[in-house]
Amino acid sequence: MIAQGEYILLKAEGGREYFTSVRDEKLHTDLGIVDLKNIEGLEWGAIVYSHLGKEFKVLKPRTPDFFKHIKRTGAPMMPKDIGTIISYTGVCPDDTILDAGTGSGVLAIYLGTIAKKVITYEANEHFVNVARKNVDKAGLKNIEVRHGNIVEEIKSLEGPFDVVTLDMQEAAKVVHDAKRVLMNGGFLATYSPFFEQTSEIRAAVEREGFNDIITVLINEHELEFGERGTRPSTRVGHTGFLTFARK
């Protein structure tokens, strides 16, 4: 049952969608006005109607919805890379994960949706505030956004963590302590758009004696199914190098 204050995705026929919350307000859309107050008490997936009689599905937001609708700062990691981190490290509901830098919190939200606990560090205060709001919208109580530079902060952490994820310029400087706080068998996963940073990270994980080191680039090609035929799309999102290493 949907409660007052809860975030929802309203999806109209034809696919147009609105990420909003259940509250004492009216949502004005191209397809008419929806009274958000009336959504309280409905079941997820219920249908409501605008004053023009247009149908809207009331959906429980899932991670791709947060990716699409939350405030983003800079260039977030794309779902193809996030998914590869999840599958290569085997993120699961028992996991405690250490993450940095938070950015707008996209990766932390994906991880926190699955894992038991995520602690994420962000040095930039503005980003910390954005990320906290986003985590709140995702309704995830198990994500702790900490303001601080992980290069320093990790020194006083004990762990053990099951997974450490790093998407930050100075990732190589964190590798030594990342190994210390990981439990045996735990994974380090790093993301960098830049080759040179990736090369530093590789040198660091090799120096620290990690196992199963691998660096990959994930390219996503969309297929466009049009009237004239099916063709590879020329649109691409940004991408980066993923490096995995196991303690």
Next chain:
Amino acid sequence: MIAQGEYILLKAEGGREYFTSVRDEKLHTDLGIVDLKNIEGLEWGAIVYSHLGKEFKVLKPRTPDFFKHIKRTGAPMMPKDIGTIISYTGVCPDDTILDAGTGSGVLAIYLGTIAKKVITYEANEHFVNVARKNVDKAGLKNIEVRHGNIVEEIKSLEGPFDVVTLDMQEAAKVVHDAKRVLMNGGFLATYSPFFEQTSEIRAAVEREGFNDIITVLINEHELEFGERGTRPSTRVGHTGFLTFARK
């Protein structure tokens, strides 16, 4: 604490690894003999020694370990594709998922590690047996491997499911009922190595009025860091077309 009968990953220095279980036996390795019986009662991540004094970490297997060590039949989906399914559909611990065809159960195990419940159909009896053993090794009680052709079986299913995943030749024939058993906002994800099947699936999801339809090909390029420099690897795994559609 590790119990008798539990599956473990023994990882020696240098990275060599053994997927085995805690039982009344001795494991003979190149680095000496490990007495598996002595592992009972230890904590995950503990160190044991072979009779030659070589160190082995006792690791709790994670999904990539199952991918690597379980018996596989045919060409399983690769982690890059599995991860993309997880991130594009937002698989989470609340989910009930319908899957087919099971094959050796690789995708089902990844999904079952995260989701509340996975029901997976496989028409080939030999694969059903392989998959059941694999699910058992993964220690997942929430995956139900059913013997049957989902094209027929889905007609008597009610749902609702949060996600339906299809990796089978006749996927297009399942699309109509997949929509019926999905809850509003739920995702259908299909995988096919073949263009023609993908084209049929696209036609089906468009005909059934799904939203947010997208087809992607995920290419993974490994970077090799060698003594002479860093170069793109020429090794590639097999790949396939992923189609996503939302109810």
Next chain:
Amino acid sequence: MIAQGEYILLKAEGGREYFTSVRDEKLHTDLGIVDLKNIEGLEWGAIVYSHLGKEFKVLKPRTPDFFKHIKRTGAPMMPKDIGTIISYTGVCPDDTILDAGTGSGVLAIYLGTIAKKVITYEANEHFVNVARKNVDKAGLKNIEVRHGNIVEEIKSLEGPFDVVTLDMQEAAKVVHDAKRVLMNGGFLATYSPFFEQTSEIRAAVEREGFNDIITVLINEHELEFGERGTRPSTRVGHTGFLTFARK
């Protein structure tokens, strides 16, 4: 020695460039006025100066300059694909080549720059005119742009041609006669952005008993060397499927 009327590429310091011709006119640029008349009689590669004393190199245009500066209609084949056609078929100065559809003539100009003779068909009269002007700008007397639908026109051609190149929707309908007019050992090369057309072409070349049939997709990834590091570019040009077959 550069003659009156000849097409030239004027390249200023910093890389800005002007594709123009030697004639009784003045070229107004951001870096001052260049008197085009004074270029007559100079050697290729000579330096001229604008009235502001800025340096301009007078370059003999090469095929990439035509690609960049001639009038283009629709989506021309990209250099990566053109180059792959040249290397896969081994285009050489002894070759007589049959091409269709001409479009703006980009491929014909690349081929005509190397081969002895290119005959190219275009059904659309507007494109014929554009292509003829472009061929003229490229100074290539060995390219004959014919107005007509090759599906019909090829029936009255005798050949033999060393290479036949097709970049047109109905390419599959030309395959039978393409084989007839090719000399033994000659290559057919087709380009299509669409999968379905490519599939028809493949069926046709297999039916006609061609040898060495191969279909490839060429993806080009640019590396961006920036101040923060080197990263894969997210810009991509359009692409298409190249099919090669040998008589």
Next chain:
Amino acid sequence: MIAQGEYILLKAEGGREYFTSVRDEKLHTDLGIVDLKNIEGLEWGAIVYSHLGKEFKVLKPRTPDFFKHIKRTGAPMMPKDIGTIISYTGVCPDDTILDAGTGSGVLAIYLGTIAKKVITYEANEHFVNVARKNVDKAGLKNIEVRHGNIVEEIKSLEGPFDVVTLDMQEAAKVVHDAKRVLMNGGFLATYSPFFEQTSEIRAAVEREGFNDIITVLINEHELEFGERGTRPSTRVGHTGFLTFARK
């Protein structure tokens, strides 16, 4: 008319092929014996028969045939990369080209097939001998294979060259003189499988004030058309980074 001593490609029905020459010998094949002496005086493309009555086409070898059949040392550049060099630099029959290192001469043969003159340097004497034999087989009199290290040898060259192509570890050390010997508007093209070398080359071409600098990676994906459908192949050739810069 085919002369005594000339290299030929004999192509049997079904596609099996033999790269050989016209001489006083008999060629033993799975499809019977072909008397090579009888080929003298025939036209290119003629049909000859084995003693078993099997048909063989007598083809004039084209560059892809040399790529396939000549002796190769190490990992030669692939046709996709060679083609991209040709199209990005606009190699044409008027060109004089400087090339190093020769290796087995694959790139030099492609270039020499089109250009007026190719001078190519190779430091390794064994490779020099292999390359000279290959050039001879290709029947190209306009390719001069010189034994020497271009890093030193280029200092005494004057040029001007239209294109300089470098596929060698120390390419960055050649960039300064490459610019000197290029004519205005001429292109430098380098190939390296390694990122670090590419990075050095980029630094060098930027330092030397080249224009239109671009680095690309060309990935080729084959499509396999099988009975079960059409799928992306998992076979890939090796690849490398191409850097282009214009004087």
